[in-house]
Amino acid sequence: MDLPALPQRMYTLGEEPPALKSISYHTDDSKLFTALRRALNADEYEELKESKLGVFIKFKELNFGWASRLVHYMLSFQLNIKKKYELWSLVGPQPVRFSQLEFKHLTGLNCDYIEDLENPRVEVTKEMAAFWEMMGVDVDAGPTTEHIKAAFGKCEKWSREDRVRLGYLAVFTGFIEGRKYSTATRASLARLVMDLERFENYP
Known part of the structure; x- marks a missing residue:
């Protein structure tokens, strides 16, 4: 034939x-995943794992x-x-x-289709500026994997919502963007984490 x-x-x-x-x-980055697991409470970790982005954590746990x-x-x-x-x-x-x-x-x-996929419009609010400051990241820049790991070391007293945001950013920087550890992610996409539902459902 x-x-x-x-x-x-x-x-x-x-x-x-x-x-x-x-x-x-x-x-x-096994250090990022270990830091993520240690920094979040059991219920926060399970919330992240059961979210739509949790597929990356499940793959990691399965040694995929x-x-x-x-x-x-x-x-x-x-x-x-x-x-x-x-x-x-x-x-x-x-x-x-x-x-x-x-x-x-x-x-x-x-x-799903969305216009202007790479550059969503997210207004810089006082809440966002404060969160970026806690992470030690300039508000006009996206966090690096190194920033996320460093933030995990000091997030114990953060609010639950901010720790979950940090967890989502860890999945974004470490699994979705997958850039060099010291290279910043795209700020326009990282900023979506201020609205967890929008961030989770972004194409």
Whole structure:
């Protein structure tokens, strides 16, 4: 049986991005996860774990490390297609689709359309400025993973709501953004944490 003609691969065979540096390299900070677990009370931790963002904590608790290898395989054998929100990869000789629909079903995260996704409008309030000051972060900057870990060391007397906010930010910086530990996250998205329901449901 003849195989159908397929689009070219995104990467030339043998020139795929190295897995250690390209996939989950900055999203496996065991110190951040340990600090998160220690800083929150049991009920606060369970609230975060049962939220929509709790899927990341559950994956971490399951030692879901093989996921990065699977994603790396999918990206290495990715086909160059025109659809923006679909990823097609070769598994053996067969093309397989992974789209936002599959991502939504797998994670339970909100994938609905929203305008200006990368830059939501969030007003800087006195409450937000005070929270950023407690974290030791400039109000015009997003926190780094290092900021979050440092804040966990001094949040014992914070209000319950502020500790939960800090927990959400830990998930955001450590699992969603996954940037280098000293690199600030996007302030426009981090600021959403002042409204936990909006933050949790943001696509």
